[in-house]
Amino acid sequence: RQTQAVCIPAVHLHMTTATMQVSQKDFEKAQEQLKLLKKDPGNETKLKLYALFKQATEGPCNSPKPGMLDFVKKAKWDAWNSLGNLSQDNARQKYTELVSSLISAESAGQTKDASPKESRHGGYETIIVSTENNITKIMFNRPERKNAINHQMYREIIKALHEAGKDDSTIAVITGNGEYYTSGNDLNNFANVKPNEMEKMAKDGAELLKEFVSSFIDFPKPLIAVVNGPAIGISVTLLGLCDIVYASDRATFHTPFSQLGQSPEGCSSYLFPKIMGLAKANEMLLFNKKLTAAQAYAWGLVTEVFPDGTFQKEVWERLKAYASLPKNSLAVSKQLLRSMEKEKLHAVNSKECEVLKERWLSDECLNAIVSFFQRKSKL
Numbered sequence: 001r002q003t004q005a006v007c008i009p010a011v012h013l014h015m016t017t018a019t020m021q022v023s024q025k026d027f028e029k030a031q032e033q034l035k036l037l038k039k040d041p042g043n044e045t046k047l048k049l050y051a052l053f054k055q056a057t058e059g060p061c062n063s064p065k066p067g068m069l070d071f072v073k074k075a076k077w078d079a080w081n082s083l084g085n086l087s088q089d090n091a092r093q094k095y096t097e098l099v100s101s102l103i104s105a106e107s108a109g110q111t112k113d114a115s116p117k118e119s120r121h122g123g124y125e126t127i128i129v130s131t132e133n134n135i136t137k138i139m140f141n142r143p144e145r146k147n148a149i150n151h152q153m154y155r156e157i158i159k160a161l162h163e164a165g166k167d168d169s170t171i172a173v174i175t176g177n178g179e180y181y182t183s184g185n186d187l188n189n190f191a192n193v194k195p196n197e198m199e200k201m202a203k204d205g206a207e208l209l210k211e212f213v214s215s216f217i218d219f220p221k222p223l224i225a226v227v228n229g230p231a232i233g234i235s236v237t238l239l240g241l242c243d244i245v246y247a248s249d250r251a252t253f254h255t256p257f258s259q260l261g262q263s264p265e266g267c268s269s270y271l272f273p274k275i276m277g278l279a280k281a282n283e284m285l286l287f288n289k290k291l292t293a294a295q296a297y298a299w300g301l302v303t304e305v306f307p308d309g310t311f312q313k314e315v316w317e318r319l320k321a322y323a324s325l326p327k328n329s330l331a332v333s334k335q336l337l338r339s340m341e342k343e344k345l346h347a348v349n350s351k352e353c354e355v356l357k358e359r360w361l362s363d364e365c366l367n368a369i370v371s372f373f374q375r376k377s378k379l
């Protein structure tokens with residue numbers, strides 16, 4: 001899998017003769033500092049470091065794309081290739097900055113009086129979790145994969161929601177890093193499964209999905225979705241379990257389940273008809289209708305739409321004010337609003353996962369996934 005351990009080969013931690021740029025010294029120093037890190041920075045970060053090192057020393061990716069089955073090589077190639085034509089100077093700069101941020105994060109973790117403003121939660125690779133102004137922010141962080149949700153990300157979000165539910169924050173926010181909110185389930189979750197492992201894949205997937213959706217159903221504080229860009233699949237269905245949904249006018253909302261031979265999840269088979277009426281829910285959940293932000297607002301899925309240019313500023317100012325309201329009052333009020341539904345939502349979640357488990361073994365679903373990987377189809 002892409003998230004398998006990726007070592008940074010020693011050779012990549014040494015400079016070739018290379019350029020004598022102003023930043024050359026810093027770049028070399030960064031390579032030395034990297035070796036002093038006590039904590040493993042995680043596979044995603046190691047991939048970024050690997051890619052930036054290759055770009056800085058060799059320029060844009062020039063090696064042939066490895067085969068689909070060669071996961072580690074493919075993940076490294078993808079990371080390097082995703083840097084496109086980034087100049088070697090910029091790559092050196094970014095590499096140096098990344099190392100410096102890792103060193104600072106590590107020493108901040110060791111010093112009690114670290115910045116009181118934003119505290120970054122450690123131990124995550126596919127998401128960034130931080131707390132500031134009484135708001136715990138959970139950010140999908142695989143921008144080069146359009147924030148597709150792989151198994152590791154599902155597990156990390158479950159953990160982050162569990163911790164956010166108990167921490168001192170007043171509200172929690174879920175959002176995406178980069179251009180996309182998220183492109184939904186990572187289709188690689190279905191790739192490279194041997195025929196005799198299909199049933200297990202479907203069973204494990206359904207269990208993970210059930211636990212993932214349950215962690216949204218049970219989340220005890222106001223949960224706000226800040227939809228910064230296009231949202232696909234499960235990231236759209238989960239919006240029904242969020243208490244407020246703010247969207248950039250660049251966001252779109254797409255649940256292409258029948259196109260993928262699958263079926264709705266995230267309690268959308270129950271919540272979407274309640275939110276928007278059965279006729280409109282059918283267009284989204286049966287017939288793959290992609291909504292603009294304005295349509296999603298008109299259909300009741302989105303609370304408010306903001307111009308992309310001022311989206312972050314306006315939304316975070318608003319949320320900062322909301323998060324200064326009395327924490328316990330907000331929590332009990334949210335629970336009152338949702339409690340009558342909780343049992344029903346868990347039952348819907350179980351049923352949806354059961355149906356999906358069967359769908360994942362169907363030819364319709366397998367053909368759709370093969371088409372995606374053969375580049376015959378994209379959404």
Ligand SMILES: CCCCCC/C=C/C(=O)SCCNC(=O)CCNC(=O)[C@H](O)C(C)(C)COP(=O)(O)OP(=O)(O)OC[C@H]1O[C@@H](n2cnc3c(N)ncnc32)[C@H](O)[C@@H]1OP(=O)(O)O
Pocket residue numbers: 078144145146148149154183184185186187188189205206208209232233234235256257260262265372377378379
């Ligand atoms: C435990 C299991 C629970 C399952 C729950 C059920 C959930 C269901 C769903 O969420 S259904 C929705 C699934 N999502 C998709 O089908 C989206 C697939 N992606 C696309 O159609 C396109 O990538 C796109 C429209 C999102 C973006 O297109 P474009 O702007 O042209 O970018 P690229 O395609 O070049 O994307 C860059 C890079 O990212 C890879 N990627 C993007 N999204 C996904 C994804 N969802 N799964 C896997 N890979 C994804 C894409 O393949 C590119 O990789 P490459 O550079 O080609 O290696």
